Amino acid sequence: MEFSNLVGVSGQVIQGSLVRSNLVCSNMLVDNYVKSSRQFTADTGCELLVIGGQGSEKDCIVVNKKIIKYLPELGTKRVAATSVKVGRKVFVAGGAEELGAVAYNTCEVFDLNEQTQWNPLPCMFESRKFCGSGVIGDCIYVTGGRNTEMLSSCEKFDIHSNKWTKINNMLHVRSYHGTVVCNDSLYCIGGSGGNKALSSCERYDVKSDVWNEIAPLNQARSGLTCVILDGNIYAIGGSDKKNLSTVECYEPRADKWRFVASLSKELNRPSSCVVGNKIYVVGGHLKDGSISKSVEVYDPTSDEWTTAFEMENPVLNATVVAI
Template sequence: MSKNLDGKCEIQSSEFAVIGGENTEQDCVIYNVNTKQARQLPKLQVQRCAAASVKVGSKVYAIAGAKSASGLKPYKSGEVLDLIEQTKWVAIPDMNEARFGGGAGFIADYIYVTGGYNGNPLASCERFDIHKENWSNINDMLHERESHGTIVYDGSLYCIGGYDGYKSLSSCERYDVKSDEWNEIAPLNEARASLATVVLEGNIYAIGGASGDKLVNTVEKYDPKENKWKIVTSLNIARSSSSACVVGNKIYVIGGWDGKNNLKSVEVYDPTTDVWTIAFETHQPVYTAAVVAI
């Protein structure tokens, strides 16, 4: 999702970028949701699956992940591409801890990266100062989690679901930037890991994923003011490890795994009608890729 410099969401694009992912580990491809056309951006410096990604102004960051979707030997490294120049990805300083399947969000000059996997699920989190270009640790989350959702809303960071090494999680928590504290919020109605998450019209959406050993097509949305999750219409296809963003006031869910195959299909959700439709297909299957609206 596109975010402006105070961490709030911008909805102004007709395109999204798909970054890395299984069998497309170094690719960065832009899709236009209106024309359904694709174009290539410069390739990543290294192969990345399950990287964390954020857009800050005209720059897109791809952080951590691993060479393959297995998650072996996760990275500390990250890189950034200027969308205006579009010449090449440039390395940024390494993180303090390697992470696969972590999450990221941008708030007030800092990129926050949460949890992930490095031999075990992590509770640790750190932030990157985009001006000084250095990493510093923040307080740990209340729970270890990988393959979770990380979302910024109204200047706070939210971590949704995920996997703790034993089970899919329904627990969710919110990070207060000013106090450097994590607090539990209402749990999901259905535990899920490898989910997709976005913010749209003041609600946080938790989309699909895996609950235990089954894939789920269910979708729920969280109202931060009421601290309550509500079930909305389900996806057409149950999918885990998909990617999602908001473009043109609609939610786009890209790819994932349906239990047999990696998927090319893109589903779009219209909040005014509460309906999911199949919008188009990507050129290649998209699995464990990062996606940002641009």
């Protein structure tokens, strides 16, 4: 059913004299309409789920082109959390109530099929915000971040046993970094090591529980966002004393970074995911200190960025997954 048709049908029914005179009936129709619109959103297979962030700490917003729908709120306010999607479930870990608040070790999960509520999960060993995450096999890996200090610690959550286990620390403390999974290995890219942006990157071997250095970025960057596309790692935006628009692409076989087309604007701490073989970058801090509402899209075929649309509200320190 087309969204416009659904609105039209609902509008026609609500105009009926019986409904106008019956508040209970009217409310039931509105409730059914909301449920139907959410189901529409969940079934298209080409959406972004924007979770938490400054000014929208409990919001879970599904964005499908220019259509925006709200899913049930998070159980806890979350800024600077991390998220992954496994099957039809979305997992969120860490973050904080607000930007300057103490980091959480709490986690929660949402079933996209049921779409009823977020449910709590066992807590991580370490409280952390501005951390990263990725999925390998049946485990969710969470890396670095910060609480009262920068962290090199990492841990994994077994989805089936519902338990957290510590893994070896990274070679460097990292927060505001990128974390992705490529060829069943975990990669941590750039970030902040304290007082400066990092160009260093490292790879975690799941079987040996060992971290190794890989080629550094051409440009140090903290507050970047990272994705995997066509087997390559993209490091997008961030800052190094000033906001960056530059984007780098890493080819694992060659162990080399190269620059690709830059964003249309300098963005620090944006969020991103891949949908339909394109990279979507949401929000972020602009160089003038304001917060972006834009969703930018990268097409690797043409090596071009375009602005797809704008969100209703600015987005910063949110976490995004493709659903």
